[in-house]
Amino acid sequence: MGTLRVRGEIHIPVSQTKFLFVLNRGLKWKSVSQRVEDETHPVSLNRTDELVVPRFYNGDLWALETSTELETKQKQTIIEFEYSGQIHPPRKDSEMPQMGYIKRDFVELACYSAWYPVPLSMETYMSYQISLDGPSDWTWDANGECISTEASVWTWEQNRQVNDITLVGMPLHDAHIDSESFFWGTKSMVGSQKVFDKDIRKLREMLEEWLGPRGTEAPLRFVITPRQQGGAYARAGMVIVGGGYPTETSLRNAVLQAICHEICHDWFCKASPMTYDNWVDEALAEFCSTHIVNDYVGDDFLTSRIEKARDQLEKAGDLPSIRSLVRDKDESYAAFYFRGFLLLNEVADSGEIADFRKVIGEFARMCTQSESITSDMFLDLIQKKLGKKPRSMMENWLDHSGKGIPE
Numbered sequence: 407m408g409t410l411r412v413r414g415e416i417h418i419p420v421s422q423t424k425f426l427f428v429l430n431r432g433l434k435w436k437s438v439s440q441r442v443e444d445e446t447h448p449v450s451l452n453r454t455d456e457l458v459v460p461r462f463y464n465g466d467l468w469a470l471e472t473s474t475e476l477e478t479k480q481k482q483t484i485i486e487f488e489y490s491g492q493i494h495p496p497r498k499d500s501e502m503p504q505m506g507y508i509k510r511d512f513v514e515l516a517c518y519s520a521w522y523p524v525p526l527s528m529e530t531y532m533s534y535q536i537s538l539d540g541p542s543d544w545t546w547d548a549n550g551e552c553i554s555t556e557a558s559v560w561t562w563e564q565n566r567q568v569n570d571i572t573l574v575g576m577p578l579h580d581a582h583i584d585s586e587s588f589f590w591g592t593k594s595m596v597g598s599q600k601v602f603d604k605d606i607r608k609l610r611e612m613l614e615e616w617l618g619p620r621g622t623e624a625p626l627r628f629v630i631t632p633r634q635q636g637g638a639y640a641r642a643g644m645v646i647v648g649g650g651y652p653t654e655t656s657l658r659n660a661v662l663q664a665i666c667h668e669i670c671h672d673w674f675c676k677a678s679p680m681t682y683d684n685w686v687d688e689a690l691a692e693f694c695s696t697h698i699v700n701d702y703v704g705d706d707f708l709t710s711r712i713e714k715a716r717d718q719l720e721k722a723g724d725l726p727s728i729r730s731l732v733r734d735k736d737e738s739y740a741a742f743y744f745r746g747f748l749l750l751n752e753v754a755d756s757g758e759i760a761d762f763r764k765v766i767g768e769f770a771r772m773c774t775q776s777e778s779i780t781s782d783m784f785l786d787l788i789q790k791k792l793g794k795k796p797r798s799m800m801e802n803w804l805d806h807s808g809k810g811i812p813e
């Protein structure tokens with residue numbers, strides 16, 4: 407029917423009285439309360455504009471306030487809630503693609519459609535457990551470990567810290583099921599994609615050789631959804647791709663790089679999208695994927711990508727500095743992907759490329775073992791391993807605003 411009914415609990419490991427959540431505007435709260443031991447206490451819930459909701463979240467901001475006298479006694483805050491409704495598409499004037507939906511042929515739900523209360527003011531990272539009671543003739547996947555599928559109720563657990571709860575589903579009779587394939591989706595969507603299975607296996611192997619084990623134990627899989635806009639995103643081993651990858655021979659290298667870029671997020675994804683630190687995630691995903699695909703296909707791929715990034719950065723015109731941008735700003739794409747990518751290649755070229763690649767490998771291992779990663783952690787490691795000069799070069803690039811790259 408396209409509707410969603412959710413009942414749940416949020417466990418917040420701090421004693422605080424006010425929390426901000428984003429929820430899709432088609433979803434209506436039914437009840438919200440605070441649980442303290444066996445008792446429930448009322449909380450106030452109000453729509454607010456006190457912070458700007460990043461445009462990629464399609465939802466309203468809600469302020470939830472618990473009573474102060476309870477606060478001091480608690481080590482954590484437990485919120486119980488219930489809501490239901492339909493996922494509404496983004497407002498037309500937001501010019502954002504529709505990233506989530508519940509339809510007859512497919513379900514795609516991630517933070518973009520704010521189908522669960524997306525935290526805004528606290529740690530972005532969370533673990534979760536979720537049970538889904540859906541139609542019995544559907545199959546599902548989520549960015550967690552599936553622990554049971556009893557009587558059409560699917561349960562997943564994610565014990566690591568992730569920044570999203572992503573859920574996809576499709577009717578079983580349409581499903582492409584092949585344990586040898588990396589692709590997950592309907593037969594009609596996945597059929598053309600299987601040509602990339604062999605490449606993905608090899609690219610993943612090459613990345614692991616360089617960067618160490620992936621940051622997740624979840625199997626790598628590519629979910630192809632019927633969505634035509636909005637591109638791809640990666641969530642703990644699960645890469646969600648709207649519409650699938652083009653299969654023309656002329657685009658092969660570019661597609662392999664796009665695939666490889668998403669796999670790279672398994673190492674670098676803990677750089678917060680709410681701060682400029684996110685440049686580290688995107689620029690390193692671009693850098694590592696381009697270098698690996700260059701190793702894999704030859705064809706002077708790296709040189710052509712560097713030229714292309716220069717052109718695209720040129721076309722983007724005046725841009726703020728990387729340090730002054732967050733992911734939600736339109737200019738961040740050109741700054742993080744093109745300028746950030748060129749910056750890394752510049753540092754690589756200023757010394758021995760093998761040394762630089764070794765440091766990136768070391769940083770990747772550090773990323774998978776840390777709770778979060780920042781630009782400073784990256785710069786500190788560069789300085790420790792390669793000296794002050796490459797670091798100040800990077801600082802210079804990160805502060806450069808205006809056209810292109812620093813002189």
Ligand SMILES: [Zn+2]
Pocket residue numbers: 667668671688691
């Ligand atoms: Zn990316």
